[in-house]
Amino acid sequence: MQIAILLFENVTALDAVGPYEVLSRLPGAQTVFVGERPGPVRTDVGSLGLHVDAALAEVPAPDVVLVPGGFGQTAHMSDGAVHQWLRAADRTSTWTTSVCTGSLILAAAGLLTGRRATTHWLAADQLADWGALRTDERIVVDGKYVTAAGVSAGIDMGLTLAGRIAGEATAQAIQLGMEYDPHPPHTAGSPQTAPPPVVAMVRALEGAILRGE
Amino acid sequence: MQIAILLFENVTALDAVGPYEVLSRLPGAQTVFVGERPGPVRTDVGSLGLHVDAALAEVPAPDVVLVPGGFGQTAHMSDGAVHQWLRAADRTSTWTTSVCTGSLILAAAGLLTGRRATTHWLAADQLADWGALRTDERIVVDGKYVTAAGVSAGIDMGLTLAGRIAGEATAQAIQLGMEYDPHPPHTAGSPQTAPPPVVAMVRALEGAILRGE
Secondary structure, eight states: OEEEEEOOTTBOHHHHHHHHHHHTTSTTOEEEEEESSSEEEEBTTSSOEEEEOEEGGGOSSOSEEEEOOSGGGGGGSSSSHHHHHHHHHHHHOSEEEEETTHHHHHHHTTSSTTSEEOOOGGGHHHHHHTTOEEOOOSEEEETTEEEEOSTTHHHHHHHHHHHHHHOHHHHHHHHHHTTOOOOOSSSOSSTTTSOHHHHHHHHHHHHHHHTTO | OEEEEEOOTTBOHHHHHHHHHHHTTSTTOEEEEEESSSEEEEBTTSSOEEEEOEEGGGOSSOSEEEEOOSGGGGGGSSSSHHHHHHHHHHHHOSEEEEETTHHHHHHHTTSSTTSEEOOOGGGHHHHHHTTOEEOOOSEEEETTEEEEOSTTHHHHHHHHHHHHHHOHHHHHHHHHHTTOOOOOSSSOSSTTTSOHHHHHHHHHHHHHHHTTO
C-alpha cells in the first residue's frame, strides 16, 4: 500500500507529520513524500526543513493521497502540476485525503465538488466557494474522500483511516504506540470552546493570511 | 528566545514536530533544529527526512532545549557530543525539556537525577534505572525540567510550556490556530484505557526495540 504525502513550500509541518506518524506504521505501508521537486521544503514558520523524496511523476498511482495545508496552500489554488497530479492520482486511489487547508487544494483541483468536506475553521467559507459541501466537523468521510479540520485534526484523521484500512485493533495499537491520550492543558481548541477574545485574536492574525491577502 | 530542538537518526518525527508546531509560534521565538551534523536525518519509520540546520556547537546557549525520542534514542545513551552539549546548554537554559524517550537521553546525561520525570509508558522502568523519579503522568514539570510521555504528549507539553512562557491567552491562541480539539476515534491512548490484547501486542512489538534489544 503506497501512501503519498504531498509537500510544498510553507506547508504546516504537523498537517503532514501527524497523519504520517499514524499511517506509516500500518502493516505493508510504503510512505513517500512527494512534491514538484525532490529536496527540502521549508515549513510555514520557516525553521524546519522537510524532505521531498520523490517528484510527482515518480508516484503516479498511490493508494492513499494526502494533501496537507498551511499558508503555502495559497500558491496551489490554480491549475498546474500539482492539480494535474492530484486528478490523475485520484482516478486510481483508494483514499484521497487532506488536512487543514489541504482540502482547498483538493477542491480547487475539482475533486470535492458536491462532496461533504471540512477544513481549518478559518477557511470554511472558502471551501464552500470552491464547490464542496462545507461542514464544521473535525473529520469528514464522504466515500473515499476523507478531510480533516485544522492542523492537529490530521492525527484523528490518520487514526480514523487506519481503522478503515487495517481494522480497529491495528489502529488502537498505533494509537497506544504513540500514546495518543490527549489532555490539552488549556480549553481553546475550537472557536466554540475558546474564549471569544482569543477567537478574535486568531481571526485577525491568521484570517488574512489564509485568505491569501 | 532561542529554542533548540535536537535531531538524530531514527528520531520519531512527531516527538519533535508536535512541540515545534506550538513553540515556534510563540512571540519572539527563534527555533533551530540542531544535531551532530547539519543535513537531513531520517526519522524512525525511514520515510521522512528532517533537516538539521545547525551543528551543536553553533547553538551553545539556547533558552529552551528540547530532546525528542524514538528508536534512535538508544544510540545516544553514552557520553559523547550530545551529552556534552546537553549538559553545557542546561547550565544556562530557562527550560530543559523532552518528549517520549528523549527523557532517557536527558537522564543518561545526568540531568534528571533525583527529579520527577516521565517518558513513553514502555520505557518507564528505564527512566528509574537512570536515576530519575519515575512518574506515569503525561506531563511533568519539576523546576525548569519538563518531560512528556510518548510521542503525541509533546503537543500537550508544548502548550503547557507556551502558557508558562507567554501566558494563557497566547497558548490558547496557538491551540486554536492549530485547532487542537482532539477527538481520538478509538479509545487506546494509554495502557490503562487500551484493550488488554492491544497492550500486549504493542508491548511485544515495541518493548524489545525500546530496550535496545
